[in-house]
Amino acid sequence: MLSTVAIISIFTEIFAAGIVVSGGFTFIKIFFSTRKSKDLFFGLFLLSFFAYVAAVIFSQLMYNLGRPLVELILVQRLVFTSLAISSFFLFGFVLEKFELKAWRFLLLILLFLVAYFIYLIFSATISLVYREEIIEPIVLFSSWIPVKPLFILAWIGLSIFSFGSALTKEGGRRTLALYRGFASLMMLASFLATLFYVRFGEANYLLISWGLALLSVLGLLLTEIIPPEAPEALAPLRFLRTRLLFKLLLVFILLIIIVFQVTTLVTISIGKGALSRSIQNSYLQAAENLVDKIQSFPTVPSFEQLQNLLLQTRVNEQGVAFIVDAQGRVIAHPDRKRALQRENMLANEAVRFLSSGKRGASEFRDELGNLMVGAYLPVKKFGWGVVIEEPLASAYFEMRRLETNSLIFVIVGIILTTLTGIFFAHSIEKPVKELILGTEAVARGELGYHISVTSADEMGKLAEAFNKMTRDLRESQERLILSEKLASLGTMAAGMAHEIKNPLVSLRTFTQLLQQKWEDKEFREKFSIIIPHEIERINRIAESLLKFGRPTKPELTKVDINSLLEEVLLLFESECKKYNVRVTKKLAELPEISGDAGQLSQAFVNLIKNAIEAMHEKGGELIVKTDVGEVVRLGKIRRREGIKKGEEMVWGEEEELGKPIPVVFVEITDTGEGISEENLKSLFDPFFTTKMTGTGMGLPITLRIIEEHRGSIKVRSRLGKGTTFIITLPQRL
Numbered sequence: 256m257l258s259t260v261a262i263i264s265i266f267t268e269i270f271a272a273g274i275v276v277s278g279g280f281t282f283i284k285i286f287f288s289t290r291k292s293k294d295l296f297f298g299l300f301l302l303s304f305f306a307y308v309a310a311v312i313f314s315q316l317m318y319n320l321g322r323p324l325v326e327l328i329l330v331q332r333l334v335f336t337s338l339a340i341s342s343f344f345l346f347g348f349v350l351e352k353f354e355l356k357a358w359r360f361l362l363l364i365l366l367f368l369v370a371y372f373i374y375l376i377f378s379a380t381i382s383l384v385y386r387e388e389i390i391e392p393i394v395l396f397s398s399w400i401p402v403k404p405l406f407i408l409a410w411i412g413l414s415i416f417s418f419g420s421a422l423t424k425e426g427g428r429r430t431l432a433l434y435r436g437f438a439s440l441m442m443l444a445s446f447l448a449t450l451f452y453v454r455f456g457e458a459n460y461l462l463i464s465w466g467l468a469l470l471s472v473l474g475l476l477l478t479e480i481i482p483p484e485a486p487e488a489l490a491p492l493r494f495l496r497t498r499l500l501f502k503l504l505l506v507f508i509l510l511i512i513i514v515f516q517v518t519t520l521v522t523i524s525i526g527k528g529a530l531s532r533s534i535q536n537s538y539l540q541a542a543e544n545l546v547d548k549i550q551s552f553p554t555v556p557s558f559e560q561l562q563n564l565l566l567q568t569r570v571n572e573q574g575v576a577f578i579v580d581a582q583g584r585v586i587a588h589p590d591r592k593r594a595l596q597r598e599n600m601l602a603n604e605a606v607r608f609l610s611s612g613k614r615g616a617s618e619f620r621d622e623l624g625n626l627m628v629g630a631y632l633p634v635k636k637f638g639w640g641v642v643i644e645e646p647l648a649s650a651y652f653e654m655r656r657l658e659t660n661s662l663i664f665v666i667v668g669i670i671l672t673t674l675t676g677i678f679f680a681h682s683i684e685k686p687v688k689e690l691i692l693g694t695e696a697v698a699r700g701e702l703g704y705h706i707s708v709t710s711a712d713e714m715g716k717l718a719e720a721f722n723k724m725t726r727d728l729r730e731s732q733e734r735l736i737l738s739e740k741l742a743s744l745g746t747m748a749a750g751m752a753h754e755i756k757n758p759l760v761s762l763r764t765f766t767q768l769l770q771q772k773w774e775d776k777e778f779r780e781k782f783s784i785i786i787p788h789e790i791e792r793i794n795r796i797a798e799s800l801l802k803f804g805r806p807t808k809p810e811l812t813k814v815d816i817n818s819l820l821e822e823v824l825l826l827f828e829s830e831c832k833k834y835n836v837r838v839t840k841k842l843a844e845l846p847e848i849s850g851d852a853g854q855l856s857q858a859f860v861n862l863i864k865n866a867i868e869a870m871h872e873k874g875g876e877l878i879v880k881t882d883v884g885e886v887v888r889l890g891k892i893r894r895r896e897g898i899k900k901g902e903e904m905v906w907g908e909e910e911e912l913g914k915p916i917p918v919v920f921v922e923i924t925d926t927g928e929g930i931s932e933e934n935l936k937s938l939f940d941p942f943f944t945t946k947m948t949g950t951g952m953g954l955p956i957t958l959r960i961i962e963e964h965r966g967s968i969k970v971r972s973r974l975g976k977g978t979t980f981i982i983t984l985p986q987r988l
Contacts (some may be wrong), residue, residue, distance in 0.1 A: 260461070261390060261461060264464075265316075265662060267466055271468055271469040276305040282294050282295075283299070292347075292351040293348055301472075303340040306333075318390055321648070324383065328383060331383065331392070335372075336373050336377075339369045345409040353416045368405075375398055375400045381396055386456060393453060411443065413435070417432050417433070417436035418432070427485065427486075427488025434477060438470075438475045442471040474491075522661060526661075527658065530651070534651065534654075538574075541568060541569065542631070545564060546641050550635075550636045565588070576641065579609070581640075583600050602622035603620075606631070606642060612633075616628075618647060631643075689707075689718070690718065702725050811850065811851060814848055814851075816984075819852060820921070823856060834874055836870050837875070838876075838879070841880040845919050846919070848984055849985075854960045857957075857960060861956060862957060862982075864953070869977075869978065878925075880922040881922070883918070885917055886916065889967055904970045906961075917986045918966075918983050923980045925979075929975055940955065964984055964988065965988060966982060969981040
C-alpha cells in the first residue's frame with residue numbers, strides 16, 4: 256500500500272506534469288512566432304519530460320494495482336525512452352541558448368546515440384526488483400544503457416553554462432542566468448533524492464525528489480518566459496504577480512488541488528483503516544473457529560485430524576493456517592513435510608507473540624522476513640497455538656485497488672478542474688488584457704483601436720465604454736487636427752498675402768502703362784516675360800494653400816518627397832523672409848515612395864513651422880536635406896517617450912527586420928534655441944507645448960503620421976545650438 260507521503264509525492268508529480276506540459280505547448284507556440292531554435296528545443300524538451308513524468312506515475316499506480324510484470328516492464332521501457340529523448344532535446348536547448356554554433360555537430364552524434372539507446376531499451380532483457388512499500392523499482396538491463404547519466408550530464412552542462420554566463424552578464428540577464436543555474440542544480444538534487452529513495456526506501460526522499468523537480472521546472476520556465484530587459488528580470492518571482500491569469504490559477508487551482516489532496520488522504524486513510532480492521536477481524540474469526548474445533552476434541556487430536564481441520568479452514572489463495580506447540584515447533588501445516596519435520600517457527604513474529612502469551616490480529620513478519628497480516632490465538636486446552644497468515648500484498652489487494660482507483664479518480668478530477676479553472680481564468684484575463692492593450696494603444700495615439708465585445712457581463716460593458724471613449728477621443732482629435740491645420744493655414748495665409756501682393760503690384764503697373772506703351776516693342780517683350788511669370792507665381796501660391804487646406808481622405812499613392820518639400824517651403828517663403836530665416840535645400844535624387852501625400856505634407860508643415868518659430872527672435876538658417884539608404888531597424892513605436900541613443904532621442908526603431916530595407920531620409924535642421932533634455936522626452940506627448948499659443952498637437956500628429964507610414968523620427972538638439980529632426984520612411988509599405 257501507498258504511504259501518506261507517497262500519495263503526496265504522486266500529487267506533486269501530477270502538479271509537475273501539468274506545469275511541464277503547459278510550458279511545452281506554450282513554447283512550441285512561441286517558436287511558430289519567433290522561429291528561434293532554442294524555443295523549439297525547450298518546448299520539445301518539456302513535452303518529452305512530461306512523457307517521462309506521466310510514465311513514472313503510471314508505473315507507480317500499476318505496481319500498486321498489482322498489474323502483471325510484463326506490463327510493468329513495458330512502462331519502464333517507456334520511462335527510459337522518454338528520458339533519453341528529453342536528454343537529447345535538453346542538449347539541443349543548451350547549444351542554441353548559449354549559441355554554441357561550433358558544437359552543433361554534437362547534436363547529430365547525440366541523435367544517433369539516443370536512437371541506439373532506444374533500440375537497446377526495447378531489445379534488452381529487463382529485471383525489476385520491487386521491495387515492500389517502495390513504488391520505484393530497481394531496474395536492471397541485460398546490457399548497460401547510460402540513459403540516466405546522459406540526462407544528468409545535460410543538466411550539468413546547463414548549470415555550468417548558466418553560471419558561466421552570469422559572470423559576464425549584468426542586471427536582469429545576470430539574475431535570470433543565476434536562476435537557470437540554480438534550477439539545474441535542483442533537478443540534479445532531485446535525481447539524487449530519487450536514488451536515495453530507491454536505495455533506502457524512505458518515502459520522504461521521494462517527496463523531496465519531486466518537490467525539487469517541480470521547483471526546478473518552475474524556475475526554468477520563469478527564466479525563459481521573462482524578457483531579459485523587463486523589470487521583472489531582476490526579481491523573477493515577481494513575474495507571477497504581474498499576470499492576473501497566474502493569480503487566478505494559483506488561488507483557484509492550488510486551492511482545489513489542496514482540497515482534493517486533503518479529501519483523498521482522509522478518505523483513503525479512513526478506508527484503509529476500516530478495510531484493514533475488517534481483514535484482520537476476518538482472520539481473527541477464522542482463528543477462533545479453528546481453536547474451537549481443536550478444543551472440541553476430548554483427547555489430543557491426531558496428526559491427520561489436525562491436517563483435515565487446516566484443510567477445512569478457509570483462507571485466501573495465498574494464505575496459510577498452521578498449528579505450533581509450546582516450543583514453537585510445527586504440529587500441523589498445509590505443507591505436510593514441514594509438519595513432519597517439526598520445523599521450528601520461532602523466527603515467525605506471530606509464533607513469538609504466542610510464546611510470550613499474546614493473542615490477536617495484526618501485521619507481522621514471517622520466518623523469512625516477509626510482511627504478513629493475520630491472527631494468532633493460543634489453544635489453552637493442549638498448550639498449542641494457531642497462526643493464520645497471508646502476505647500483505649495479497650491480503651490488502653482490494654485495499655490497494657481502492658487506493659489506486661481513488662487516486663485515478665482524483666487525478667481525473669484535478670485535470671478536469673484545472674482545465675475548467677484555466678478556461679474561466681483565461682475568460683477573465685483575456686478581456687482585461689485586451690483593455691490593457693487598448694489603453695497602451697490609446698497612449699501611443701492609436702485612437703482607432705477597437706475591443707471586440709464578446710459578453711454581456713461587467714467586462715463586456717467595460718469594453719463598450721472603452722470603445723465609446725476611443726470614438727469620442729478620435730472625433731476630438733480630428734477636430735484638434737483640423738484646428739491645428741487651420742492655425743498653420745492662417746499663419747501661412749498672412750505671409751502669402753504679402754507674397755501675392757508683390758506680383759499684383761507688377762500686374763497693376765503693367766496694365767496701367769499698357770495703353771500708353773503698347774507700341775513700344777521693348778515694353779511688349781518685357782510684358783510677355785514678366786506677366787505670365789507673376790501670374791504663375793500667384794497660381795502656385797494659391798494651389799499650395801488650397802492643397803494644404805483641402806480636407807482629403809487618406810490614400811496610398813506614389814509620392815515624390817522632394818516635390819512635397821518644395822511645395823511646403825513655398826508656403827513658408829514669406830514667413831522666412833519676415834523673420835530673416837535663410838533656407839538651404841540639399842535635396843538628393845530620390846525614388847518615389849508609397850505613402851499618403853496629404854498626411855506627409857501635414858507632417859513636414861508641422862516640423863518646418865516649428866523650426867521657423869524657433870528662429871523668430873534672432874533669425875537663422877533652415878536646412879532641409881534628403882537622402883536614400885538602408886536600415887535594419889524600423890517601425891513599431893511602442894513607447895511615447897522615445898529611446899535615448901547617444902545624443903539622439905529615437906521614436907520608431909523598435910522592430911528588428913530580417914534584412915535591410917531601402918528607405919529615404921528627410922532631415923530638417925534649424926539654428927534656433929534648441930530643446931532641453933527634459934522637454935525632449937515629452938516632445939510628442941499630446942497637448943505638450945512650450946509656446947504661448949498652439950494646441951500642442953502638431954508633433955503628436957506628425958508622430959502618428961510617421962508611425963502609420965512605418966517610419967521613425969530621430970531628434971538631436973542642444974540648447975543654444977538648434978534642433979535636427981531626421982525622418983526615415985520605407986520606400987515600400
